[in-house]
Amino acid sequence: MRDYSNRSAGRPTLEEVAARAGVGRGTVSRVVNGSAQVSPKARKAVQDAIDELGYVPNRAARALVTQRTDSIALVVFESGERFFAEPFFGRIVQSVSSVLVARNLQMVLMIAQAPEERRQLEGYLTRQHVDGALLLSVHGDDPLPAMLEERGVPTVRAGRPAHPEPVSFVDADNRGGARAAVLYLRDQGRRCIATITGPMDTAPGVARYQGYRDVVGDGPAAAGDFGEISGAMAMEWLLTNHPSLDAVFAASDMMASGALRVLRRSGRRVPEDVAVIGFDDSVIARHTDPPLTSVYQPVEQMGQEMVRLLLAKLDGEEPVERETVLPTRLILRGSA
Structure with missing residues (x-):
């Protein structure tokens, strides 16, 4: 059980924390403000004193002095x-x-x-x-x-x-990641590689489409919004208008997930008939059927x-x- 008997009756002050930790007031201030200019030993002593006393920094008072809101x-x-x-x-x-x-x-x-x-x-x-x-x-x-x-x-x-x-x-290197994914598909012998793009008013959407075009040029493309439903709708359009496609690069894992669902419903085997690659390497990629090859971004x-x-x-x-x-x-x- 935590012992609270050594806490002061009122709200603990910076000076009380300093006295308990055996350091100067300035050292306590640096610890509270997240400064790196404090030794590990002093930092631990201050943190222990803060925990023991229940000290909470007065953000309003600090803002008046520092002109910062934190x-x-x-x-x-x-x-x-x-x-x-x-x-x-x-x-x-x-x-x-x-x-x-x-x-x-x-x-x-x-x-x-x-x-x-x-x-x-x-x-x-x-x-x-x-x-x-x-x-x-x-x-x-x-x-x-x-x-x-x-x-x-x-x-x-x-x-x-x-x-x-x-x-x-x-x-992230969106263009380079997309390029690597599509090059991999081409090196695996895929000849009709389509893409499902992200929104073209976003930086990732544009860059990932550029990476696709670096390899394929003006190949089959359908627009999505990074979401699963848009990926499914785009995949349906691609199958209708480009039935010979044998690979799809989707600009997000969620769109790839939607595409996999449509391919399964249409009787296309993945990856035997159509290979699919997503982008993000999110948790979704590990739980699709089959598990999704994806571009990892940090x-x-x-x-x-x-x-x-x-x-x-x-x-x-x-x-x-x-x-x-x-x-x-x-x-x-x-x-x-």
């Missing part, structure tokens, strides 16, 4: 339905959250797709409610990332912007790198990299 916005430009359905979002949110928690920072998750949601979002982000913003699934030439930087809100986005802008970004590392770049901006480190592109690789399973 809050970071993670903004997703998709519908709530899609956010909760696609594994990518859950993986990257968990990654971002774990890094922020280690720095004693709060994550403010915001989902904004409708016009009214966008207006509220812009007002919230530019009124000093957060110290910076991480942006996911930005569509097309959205002016928001550049506008936030211009208004003094440090920003990092996932995905390469369509045109140069003063915002740092982190991306989602967790992407989230960590986004936070690292944003915190470097907040800490005034120069120069901060404008772009980071992480490698992908093909994971072979039973579908191709």
Whole structure:
């Protein structure tokens, strides 16, 4: 049983934590603020004292002194339905959250797709409610990332912007990963390779289609939205209009899952008649029938790198990299 008898009667102070830990007030402050400039021994002593006393930092008081809110916005430009359905979002949110928690920072998750949601979002982000913003699934030439930087809100986005802008970004090598997948299909003797694309107003959608075209050129293509239903509908269209196809590269595992369902219903064997490759290497890939060959992208590392770049901006480190592109690789399973 936990002993609470040694706690002070009132709210514990920074000075009481310092006295209990046997360190200076400045050392306690550095530990609370997530600074790396503290020895492991001192950090443990402070954490033990914080646990014993039940100390909770006064964020309001700190904000007045530091002009920081200790809050970071993670903004997703998709519908709530899609956010909760696609594994990518859950993986990257968990990654971002774990890094922020280690720095004693709060994550403010915001989902904004409708016009009214966008207006509220812009007002919230530019009124000093957060110290910076991480942006996911930005569509097309959205002016928001550049506008936030211009208004003094440090920003990092996932995905390469369509045109140069003063915002740092982190991306996976979507084009290279797609190219490797389609080259593998061609090297396996597949001669009519189709693709199911992602949304063409998103960086991954465009880059993965470009990787396909690097190998096939203007091959059979059907548009999807990264979701399972769109993958199934696209597969039906491809079978109707290109019945001789013998391979499909889908720009997401969820679309590949929908395609597998249609192929099975139509009597096409996978991979004997039609090989299928997805993209993401999500948990879905390991549970399809047959298990899905997929392009792995380091989602967790992407989230960590986004936070690292944003915190470097907040800490005034120069120069901060404008772009980071992480490698992908093909994971072979039973579908191709």
